Amino acid sequence: MPKEVLINFDRCLGCLSCKLACAVAHSREGDIFKVVLGGERPQSRIFVHQAGKIKVPLNCRHCQEAPCIDACIAGAMHRKEDGTVTNVGGEQECTGCWMCVMVCPYGVIRSDEEGLKALKCDRECRDEEGLPACVKACPTGALLYTEVDEFSSRRRKSFLERALSQMF
Structure with missing residues (x-):
């Protein structure tokens, strides 16, 4: 586990x-x-x-049923092999659409310093x-x-x- x-x-x-x-x-x-x-x-x-x-x-709680992954239009939000949910290092880049921010039940996703990409x-x-x-x-x-x-x-x-x- x-x-x-x-x-x-x-x-x-x-x-x-x-x-x-x-x-x-x-x-x-x-x-x-x-x-x-x-x-x-x-x-x-x-x-x-x-x-x-x-x-x-x-x-971030790295939810089993992560709504941020489902909501990510760009496909940047993904689950790594160790179970963590991230939008870094995947096949796609975060576009800053903020869908993940809107669906996160804990409100723990924010914008990066430039305000261009999601940070969690x-x-x-x-x-x-x-x-x-x-x-x-x-x-x-x-x-x-x-x-x-x-x-x-x-x-x-x-x-x-x-x-x-x-x-x-």
Whole structure:
């Protein structure tokens, strides 16, 4: 089963470390000091929003039934062998028609710096161990790169431990 970037909402502080790490990982320089000193303005592919009292990091979910792939008129949006959905490196070029933006249920596709092509999480930021930059940068462990079943199992165990501790 493929790994996904999943969120422990109760751990997110809204510090934006994930956004910064994502932007730097996708920059030409790949180093925060060179990016700042060089005046480059890389764009993050993760968004952090406030929903009530909860901070919510959002990025592409690489949906099984990805509406962005179906809506892409140019045919640039496609699924890679590892399961990620991207519009980079395929047979066609993104034309900037924004159909993917209109159908994305999470609102996590944006335009690139020039406003010409769609930009989204492509998971091309993984390090040697396969960990995405946003997950690696998260100081509280709010972002996890894990299999869905493993994440779900941990959540159940945590819930049961809390429930039992309140009973006794």
